[in-house]
Amino acid sequence: TIVDRVKAALISKDLEGKKILISAGPTREAIDPVRYISNRSSGKMGYEIARAAEYRGAEVTLVSGPVNLDVPVGVDCISVTSVDEMAEAVFSRMETADAVIKVAAVADYRPKNRAEHKIKKKSHDMTIELDKNIDILKELGKRKTHQVLVGFAAETQSLAENARKKIEAKNLDMIVGNLVGDPRSGFGTDTNIVTFFHPDGRKEPFESMGKDQVAHELLDRVVGLMKVRG
């Protein structure tokens, strides 16, 4: 909209010339041609970061799982479905990125065997065997050179503990923790209650904010981290 473009024009272009790679949304892991395993990520948080980064002058690439959102103006969007597609799209674009922000809720597991045809209902119970998926964020942490790498941790409990573990295990520059389950925070909402966790142990808890505000707070930190890095 015109309002959006005016807003964009008024914002400081502190990401001018920077390439930001963002992943968003869920992945879907097929059980058969009809059924799949997925998760409740709406993609809103990732899309708001993409929009905010574009406002601030960045060249933004968004790798998105299946969501029902409009791609923000000026953002290059690559649509993926499964974790393998997500991994390939992200890894092939990380090298040239100045920052990688992994918001996507990537499936940790996928069905060991994908049935070619719809599985017929049987009279008895069933079991789905799952293989562990590649940990995209961990792999990004291993491969990173100059990039600022930010992850997300959506938890239903022990947020600080899980966020701290992830920041170290995945070689992150920052992690955004959010406790899902609160009606103002998490799946499909327009607001979020987050805490930023830093590798030096600092944490920054926030009150409930619009996801667009969370996006700008996060990008403020990313700009700072890029400066430190030269």
Place this chain on the structure above:
Amino acid sequence: TIVDRVKAALISKDLEGKKILISAGPTREAIDPVRYISNRSSGKMGYEIARAAEYRGAEVTLVSGPVNLDVPVGVDCISVTSVDEMAEAVFSRMETADAVIKVAAVADYRPKNRAEHKIKKKSHDMTIELDKNIDILKELGKRKTHQVLVGFAAETQSLAENARKKIEAKNLDMIVGNLVGDPRSGFGTDTNIVTFFHPDGRKEPFESMGKDQVAHELLDRVVGLMKVRG
């Protein structure tokens, strides 16, 4: 829109005074508060039938799983997520209905145990044990008295054989078979290639049609069945 209302005004009101109950969309069966098992149903076919039935003068109740569609004007919509919610919503409304059209792609199985908290990623593989869900359509077939009962069969192979089996096993008055996998037929498309199967063995194959056209062809048959039934 105005065009829609003009269209509605021009259509014969052959369902005036009739109550039609329609189920649409997928269900989601929770693995934990974040992850779920679902299927690729977009809900479009069911919503088009609801819209067409309302145009034709019916009092329409739509029981819908999670989809991204606008509820047609004049249609009463009950939103559900899981198969249990779907079953409860449908069974409690079937008695007063003149016709029940089950378009929803209800999950056949659900996780045996739903974890209260997000399951943490483990180092090894995993297994999800599944319980068989209630077969809503079969149960509707058992309970039906005066109602016209129509089901859908989405298959990736052996369509006629599976449709014929279902029509008998579930005591249906008609089943709409569609072969999914064809780009003009099935998930998320606006067109569909269907065959109507009748209990007496007749079948009516159609070319690719808009889902709105499929809806009207189907309702023509429902009107006919209601007349026979008095």
